[in-house]
Amino acid sequence: MAFIYNVYERDNKIPNAKSPRVAVATNRQIRQISTKELAEDIADRCTVHRADVQAVLDALSISATSYLLNGFGVKLGELGSFSMRINCKSAPTMEEFTPDLIKGAKVRYTPSRDILARIKETGFVRGSNLSNGKVVAPAPKPGATEDTPKDPNEGSTGTPQTEGDTGY
Numbered sequence: 671m672a673f674i675y676n677v678y679e680r681d682n683k684i685p686n687a688k689s690p691r692v693a694v695a696t697n698r699q700i701r702q703i704s705t706k707e708l709a710e711d712i713a714d715r716c717t718v719h720r721a722d723v724q725a726v727l728d729a730l731s732i733s734a735t736s737y738l739l740n741g742f743g744v745k746l747g748e749l750g751s752f753s754m755r756i757n758c759k760s761a762p763t764m765e766e767f768t769p770d771l772i773k774g775a776k777v778r779y780t781p782s783r784d785i786l787a788r789i790k791e792t793g794f795v796r797g798s799n800l801s802n803g804k805v806v807a808p809a810p811k812p813g814a815t816e817d818t819p820k821d822p823n824e825g826s827t828g829t830p831q832t833e834g835d836t837g838y
Contacts, residue, residue: 674698676797698797705731738777750781 675695682692709723734744734752743753755778761767781789 672793672795674700674795674797674800695794748782748784750779750785753778753780 674697676698677693677695679691679693682690705727706720706724709720709727712718712723713720730746734746737744738752738754741754743751745751755776756772757774757776758772761771
């Protein structure tokens with residue numbers, strides 16, 4: 671597994687910097703996975719039918735949103751937790767603070783320790799090193815056989831690999 675990134679130039683935000691422009695990386699999302707696709711993937715990994723998984727995911731979305739809007743935080747096991755955060759301007763004193771200073775709210779996602787650890791272990795691949803969505807592989811390492819796949823996803827069905835899958 672690897673994160674795909676692209677590099678671009680932007681104005682340097684540091685005042686009086688030596689270079690007016692800097693190169694930075696940004697992650698590249700391949701695409702969004704729908705709840706239907708997620709339900710199919712989960713159903714393939716267990717004995718529950720896709721329609722049942724889809725119904726649970728739909729109910730999860732409705733329930734989690736309801737709890738968030740009513741002031742609760744929502745923890746989803748090893749996925750992490752969600753909570754609401756308010757965006758507001760400051761006032762000189764508590765007495766001078768009014769609701770007009772509140773500009774909106776956002777949902778904050780906090781990943782679990784497990785996800786954070788897995789992110790640390792994941793490598794990075796520059797987007798320009800991809801060909802048709804596959805990593806342009808370097809020459810095989812000495813001792814590698816011809817049938818050793820150069821790409822860990824080679825022959826994959828397109829579903830993400832996990833610890834239980836071969837080639838992880």
